[in-house]
Every structure is written in structure tokens, then in C-alpha cells.
Amino acid sequence: MKTAIVILNWNGKKLLEQFLPSIVKFSSDEAEIYVADNASDDDSISYIKNAFPSVKIVKNIENGGYAQGYNDALKKIDADIYCLINSDVEVTQNWLSPILDVFKSDENTAIIQPKILDFKDKTKFEYAGAAGGFIDLYGYPYCRGRVFNDLEKDSNQYNDISEIFWASGACLFIRSKIYCKLNGFDEDYFAHQEEIDLCWRTQNIGYKVKYVGSSTVYHVGGATLQETNPQKTFLNFRNSLLNVVKNVPKKWFLFVVFSRLLLDGIAGIKFILELRPIHTWAIVKAHFSFYKNFFKFLKKRKVLQKKSDYNLHTSIVWQYFVMGRKKFTDLK
Incomplete structure (x- = not known):
């Protein structure tokens, strides 16, 4: 081999x-x-x-x-x-x-x-x-x-x-x-x-x-872009949304897209409360880039076969921030 x-x-x-x-x-x-x-x-x-x-x-x-x-x-x-x-x-x-x-x-x-x-x-x-x-x-x-x-x-x-x-x-x-x-x-x-x-x-x-x-x-991690770099925040939020548009099964698609808009907004507020508004702005820019590329990625979506069952846990945000489950083995 x-x-x-x-x-x-x-x-x-x-x-x-x-x-x-x-x-x-x-x-x-x-x-x-x-x-x-x-x-x-x-x-x-x-x-x-x-x-x-x-x-x-x-x-x-x-x-x-x-x-x-x-x-x-x-x-x-x-x-x-x-x-x-x-x-x-x-x-x-x-x-x-x-x-x-x-x-x-x-x-x-x-x-x-x-x-x-x-x-x-x-x-x-x-x-x-x-x-x-x-x-x-x-x-x-x-x-x-x-x-x-x-x-x-x-x-x-x-x-x-x-x-x-x-x-x-x-x-x-x-x-x-x-x-x-x-x-x-x-x-x-x-x-x-x-x-x-x-x-x-x-x-x-x-x-x-x-x-x-x-x-x-x-x-090492972060050797190219440090975790504190807003460009990394921009790419992670934008590309995560692009993953959703390309790959989420039809039965979940609209629900997940609209839920993400809300959840990302909450993340932006969290950055403001942490006195890191530059990352809030990175999320805003990520969403504008996402809207700009939305129909382009919808076209890609149409030619892709979809895996119907993709999520292990319903909401990692809920389990981590609300339920306080910090380890993989604690997730329900």
C-alpha cells in the first residue's frame, strides 16, 4: 500500500x-x-x-x-x-x-x-x-x-x-x-x-x-491562525454554515438553517459581554459571506447524496452551556 x-x-x-x-x-x-x-x-x-x-x-x-x-x-x-x-x-x-x-x-x-x-x-x-x-x-x-x-x-x-x-x-x-x-x-x-x-x-x-x-x-495548534484571531472566528462560523447548506438532510434543512442564525446571534452577544466585539463583528461578516454564497452552495447541495442520520447529540450548545456537560462521555 x-x-x-x-x-x-x-x-x-x-x-x-x-x-x-x-x-x-x-x-x-x-x-x-x-x-x-x-x-x-x-x-x-x-x-x-x-x-x-x-x-x-x-x-x-x-x-x-x-x-x-x-x-x-x-x-x-x-x-x-x-x-x-x-x-x-x-x-x-x-x-x-x-x-x-x-x-x-x-x-x-x-x-x-x-x-x-x-x-x-x-x-x-x-x-x-x-x-x-x-x-x-x-x-x-x-x-x-x-x-x-x-x-x-x-x-x-x-x-x-x-x-x-x-x-x-x-x-x-x-x-x-x-x-x-x-x-x-x-x-x-x-x-x-x-x-x-x-x-x-x-x-x-x-x-x-x-x-x-x-x-x-x-x-501545536494555532500556528497559522491563533484562537484569538477574528479571521479564525469568521472562517469557522461561515464554513460551518456552508457545511449545513451543502449536507444537512432535507427533513432538517430549514429548521437547522434558521436555528443557526439565532444561535450564532447569541454567540455574538456572548462575545460582546466578554468584551470581545471584534469576534462579534467576525460573526456578522461570516453571515454576510454566507448569504452571498447561499445559492452557490444550494447548487452544490443538489448534486450531493445526503447521509440521513448525522447527529450524535441533539444540541451541543444546550448540553454544554445549559446542562454543564463538559466531557464527551457526559453527553446525552
């Missing part, structure tokens, strides 16, 4: 210096390693050529963000399995074998995520993916090991192999034939939550997304 590990880079020489060595050390025997460069203007490329001549470089002609960056690069890479991994991820010994074994044993598994722990505190799960992602009825994402900003300590409680709804773009394995069949990421997302859309579409056509807890990586 030919495997390609593909690191998307944009002006990330410092991250490559810190994290590329672990990927080369623990992966070279089982996979080819690529850096897909999004038109960097630092000396990332010369560093890779000098320090790691075995690492192959794919040059994109522009910085098209996460979605376009991978779509452009993967067209030039021949492999059965793509591993899409952020440049701020440290991998561990024997991280690949458990994942490749699952791909070999189950042809219907299309996407896999490893356990993602926090590089800054390796006892805890990391925000972007943790032990596998889910969404609620309204399209809000959360994870085993992370609900909103509450992160669990890793006490081996998620060392299993299980089906999940979405795998984190920080470290995501996918069969190349499925990636190509789905035409890759939706480039209208630019960055953030495009992996949720990809996983959703993967399940729409009958394939599974899994988490493999016997494989561990450590993610």
Missing part, C-alpha cells in the same frame, strides 16, 4: 526545522514524504533541500489556503493513501502501522485520524481533532476529548478504534481514490472545516471515517 505523507507549508521554515525531523525519522521506512509549498517567500525550500534531500517538494504557484493547496499538490502525487499533516505536528514511533493496518483490513474505511494530543501539554488532548470529531444537529463540531474549549487529560480512555463523524485536518489519512472521486476539498472554504465537509461527503457515498487511538501525534 503506497503511502504519501504530505505537509502543506507556507513560510514555515521554523516549523519545518522543529517538526520535519520526527516525520522523517519515524516514517521514511513506510511512506514517501512530500512538502507541498504554497508559494512561500521565505527559505523553506532551500532548507528542505539541504537538510532533508530525501523529502520531495511539490511547488504550488499560489497560496490558495489549505483546501486549494492540497488539491493542487495531490494531483502531482501518486499514492494509494494520502496523509495530510500540518507542519506543526510531531509524530511518534510506530504511528503509521496501526493506521495502515486498519486500511488494509477494511476496504470500506476511507478516512482515518490518529490520537491528537497537545504539543504544549502532552497530557491533554488537542483542540483540533482530539480523539475524533462529531457534529450536533445544528452543525456545531466537537470531539471526543474536547467539547468547546474544555480539553480532557489523556488517560487512555480513547485508545480504541472507532467510527467518528469527522477527522481533523491537522492529521488526516484518506484513500486517494476517494479523494479523487470527491474532487478533493471544496476550495470555497479556503481554510477551516473543509475537512468536516470532506468527511461528510465521504459518508454520503457510503464510506466510513475512523479514529485509531493506538497511533499518537502531538499538534
